[in-house]
Each structure stands twice: as C-alpha cells, then as structure tokens.
Amino acid sequence: MSKPSLSFTYLSLFTTIEKANEIEGDLIEQSHHQTKLWFGTHVLLTGLALFRQVVIDNLASVFLLSYATYELMTKVMFLGIRPLQIYLRHELDLSRMPGILVMFSLLFLMAFVIGGALIRFLPRLGIEVAVGTIAFCVLRMIVLQEGYTLVDIAIYIAAPLLMGSVYIHRKNLRHAIEMEGAI
C-alpha cells in the first residue's frame, strides 16, 4: 500500500496501524456483495465504536487532557486577552479592523497546530482529546453563554483542531508505510 486510503486513515485514528489494516481488510472482504454505502457506513460505525472504547478505557486521562487543552486554547493562547477573540466580532465592525481578520487567522492556525501536536505527542489519545476539548468549548458556551455561538466554535476551534490532528496523523501514516514498512 503506497498511499493510505481514507478508510484506513480514519480507522487508524482509533487503533494501531496493524489492527486498522486488518479491520479494513475484513470490511473489504465482507463488502464484495455489498454497496459502497455499506462499506462506508460500517467503516464509520466501526471507528466510532473503537473511539468510544478508547474513551471508556482512558476516561480520566481523556477528561483531564481535554480540559487542559481547552484551558490552553482559551486562556494561554491569548495571553490574558479575553478568551475567544471572536466575542469581539459582535462588538466591532470587521470592515474597519483588518487586523481582526489577521487575529482570527492566527487563532485558526494556533488551533490547527494544537490539533497536530495532540496527535504528535499523544498518538493513542490525540483524537479523543481533540474531541473532548471541543466538547468542553460547547459545554462552556451552553453553561456560561459568553456570547459566542456553535458556528464560532465550529470554525475557530473544532474545524482547525480536527484538521490539524488528521493532517499530522496522515503524515505519520505515510512515514510508517514508506519508511518503516509498517504494513
């Protein structure tokens, strides 16, 4: 396998590379008399089941690491500036503050880098911690209602965090396949 398939990339987020390869092989074997939708659905559901099992097996670690990442993103990243600069979007006119766009781009980039770092330093729990961090942001929004919305969290936290995680994960897979012959 020279290039990791989408299904393999997805499954290997939640289990080892070897087991993801074998699970994908099992699903391919069973899908010969089924549709592509069947295969895609079962890949998705299998990944979710594996994700849930990892969270259950490491509940305390995922909880603590998610909370720490959430605090990092909302407090430290902005060095004392009010958490989630997007709140300012509701108070200032964007067209008069081009700097705000630069700041939002930096916010996006920082979340992307943190997502990648989670996979780099927590290969077995990275994606679970990323999802946990997003859950904390949503919970904070619902409980404290600090003025930002689900769309804000989706654009500035969830999307770049997950994109960063998947990007680094895919890089790691290519490295494992090409250099180390892991499969």
Next chain:
Amino acid sequence: MTPSYIYYIIVDMKKLQNLGEFEQVMLLAIIRLKDAGAYGVSIRNEISTRTKRSPTPGAVYTTLERLEGKGFVKSSVGEATAERGGRAKRYYRVTAAGLAAVRRAHRDYRSLLQGLDILGESYV
C-alpha cells in the same frame, strides 16, 4: 486484614474476571472456529449463523480488544489475500484463562438453572 487476604482481594479476585454476555458468545464462537481459523469475518459469521443475531463489526472488534486486554484471547497475524485488498488477517485463539472463564460462566448458569423450569407453562 491479613496480607494473604489483601493479596487475595487485589490479585486473585482480579484474575477471576467475569464475562459479559456478548464476551461469552465471542469466546464460544472463537472456540468453535479453532480449526477453521477465527478472525473478524468468520467470528461475525459464526455468531450470525448460530445465534440469529447480527453483531456489528464495531461490537466484534471492541470486544476482541477487551478480551485480549483481559488475557482471554491471543492474536496472531495471518496471510494477506487479494480478496482483502492485500491486507493481512488477524487470527484469534482462546487462552487457558479464557477457557477457564467460559467454564466458570457455564457452571454458574447450570447452578442457577438447577431446579427451575423457566420454559414451562407454569412459570409466570
């Protein structure tokens, strides 16, 4: 609270891990497939055939990971085939600890069922 009692609580009791219902089903399917080779697809097919229920692939793989973590099954990598897009299979076999757990569960069921006629008309 003697040291031997503490050892029993911490070490011996941990070894006597009980099986969940689906874990028992999985172990029995793996035992049945001992000669044919038990891997994800064959285990799922065996359960579907014998029990008339269709476990999802996710349920099968998470249970296999759990059983392996408990030391009830051991796995080994098998051959890759073109049918599987060149991906290898992972075969599972039940360990002595797994077999003991199945026997213990079966013994417990027999003990609880003794004297009961739960399938009879008189049972309400």
